[in-house]
Amino acid sequence: MSPRPQRAPEVLPRVERGHRRPWRYALLVYAVALTVATHWPALTLGAASPVSDKLVHALAFGALTILLWRTGWFQRRMTVTLVALAWATLDETTQGLPFIRRHVSWPDGIANGLGVVVAAAWLWAAAPVGGAANRARLRVESFAFDQLWTRPETWIRLALAGFVAAGVGVIVPVRLPGTTWVGIGALIGALVAGTVLAISWRRACRRLDAARPCFRCGASCRGTGFDENGVAACPVCGVTLRSTQWRTPARASSRQRLRLLAAPLVTAALLVVAAFVGLTLLSAVYPRLLRWPATARLAPRIAVAIGRIPPDIATIVDFAAALIAMAGLGRLYRRRLARSFDQGERCRRCGHDLRGTPAPDGRGRCSECGVEFVVE
Numbered sequence: 001m002s003p004r005p006q007r008a009p010e011v012l013p014r015v016e017r018g019h020r021r022p023w024r025y026a027l028l029v030y031a032v033a034l035t036v037a038t039h040w041p042a043l044t045l046g047a048a049s050p051v052s053d054k055l056v057h058a059l060a061f062g063a064l065t066i067l068l069w070r071t072g073w074f075q076r077r078m079t080v081t082l083v084a085l086a087w088a089t090l091d092e093t094t095q096g097l098p099f100i101r102r103h104v105s106w107p108d109g110i111a112n113g114l115g116v117v118v119a120a121a122w123l124w125a126a127a128p129v130g131g132a133a134n135r136a137r138l139r140v141e142s143f144a145f146d147q148l149w150t151r152p153e154t155w156i157r158l159a160l161a162g163f164v165a166a167g168v169g170v171i172v173p174v175r176l177p178g179t180t181w182v183g184i185g186a187l188i189g190a191l192v193a194g195t196v197l198a199i200s201w202r203r204a205c206r207r208l209d210a211a212r213p214c215f216r217c218g219a220s221c222r223g224t225g226f227d228e229n230g231v232a233a234c235p236v237c238g239v240t241l242r243s244t245q246w247r248t249p250a251r252a253s254s255r256q257r258l259r260l261l262a263a264p265l266v267t268a269a270l271l272v273v274a275a276f277v278g279l280t281l282l283s284a285v286y287p288r289l290l291r292w293p294a295t296a297r298l299a300p301r302i303a304v305a306i307g308r309i310p311p312d313i314a315t316i317v318d319f320a321a322a323l324i325a326m327a328g329l330g331r332l333y334r335r336r337l338a339r340s341f342d343q344g345e346r347c348r349r350c351g352h353d354l355r356g357t358p359a360p361d362g363r364g365r366c367s368e369c370g371v372e373f374v375v376e
């Protein structure tokens with residue numbers, strides 16, 4: 001039996017506001033920039049556009065969705081998705097205002113919407129999963145992540161790394177077919193910025209172990225003594241602290257990871273096979289559909305309509321479908337990982353396999369590092 005979760009808020013409003021403030025400013029700046037860029041009178045990227053402007057549309061509104069979520073104004077990911085979709089629609093339709101001298105383009109609108117949906121799928125994939133043990137394990141990482149973005153140097157470092165890497169990417173002589181210098185530059189910039197973020201995040205997790213802030217009120221608990229069970233109360237807000245709660249979560253070993261990856265990989269393979277089988281069946285069935293009175297008129301119309309989809313829209317739909325499938329598989333993997341921690345199969349501190357460790361009345365102690373674990 002695990003204790004009932006506390007009724008008190010997980011994070012005090014003051015701490016929460018501190019974590020959210022930088023994102024609210026970022027959203028403000030971004031919203032102004034986005035609106036100006038999409039409503040600049042008579043602006044056309046046109047044929048001179050170095051990257052597919054549908055891709056730019058999708059990325060712009062995907063980023064907007066993530067910023068909206070990070071502001072903490074919305075409790076549910078579904079609300080954020082609907083707000084972002086409404087925003088995207090409004091942004092595209094107001095381009096039809098006469099004095100803007102631009103035009104409403106449905107392919108742009110579709111690209112906007114797909115960007116929002118893909119971002120929403122990734123937010124869902126990254127959401128906390130599993131039971132109490134796994135969520136406690138993830139708490140360190142999410143607190144470190146929230147704190148990381150309250151430091152201005154994080155924003156500056158990422159922007160610098162991204163821009164410098166993008167600049168280097170632009171002059172790299174290697175070009176993949178169908179890419180442009182801006183595309184390659186942006187890709188390299190994003191990869192480097194992502195790597196810098198991952199390293200900074202990891203270091204922020206380790207800093208927590210030294211700083212020992214209360215996850216609820218933010219007060220430092222460095223001097224707090226713990227009882228023999230490793231439990232104490234926060235000296236400021238009184239929330240229960242565990243001596244191990246600031247430990248960076250254990251990484252699964254590569255063998256464990258491979259075992260957990262098996263199901264998502266098999267699912268991915270099945271999806272690909274199903275897609276190919278579906279396409280093959282369709283081409284086999286199509287001549288029959290033409291002969292069958294009920295579908296003789298409809299089938300060619302659908303085929304023509306699909307054929308009329310602009311290639312850049314078709315590409316972005318394919319991309320979106322692949323990214324949404326990846327989000328689903330990522331979530332599947334994270335759920336499996338969560339289960340191994342929740343069922344007390346693995347130590348949340350050192351990753352040691354606990355399946356042979358005794359846990360009378362649902363509680364036990366890791367034989368490797370001594371941390372307490374709970375079997376749900």
Ligand SMILES: [Zn+2]
Pocket residue numbers: 214215216217218219234235236237238239
């Ligand atoms: Zn506290």
Ligand SMILES: [Zn+2]
Pocket residue numbers: 347348349350351352366367368369370371
């Ligand atoms: Zn352990």
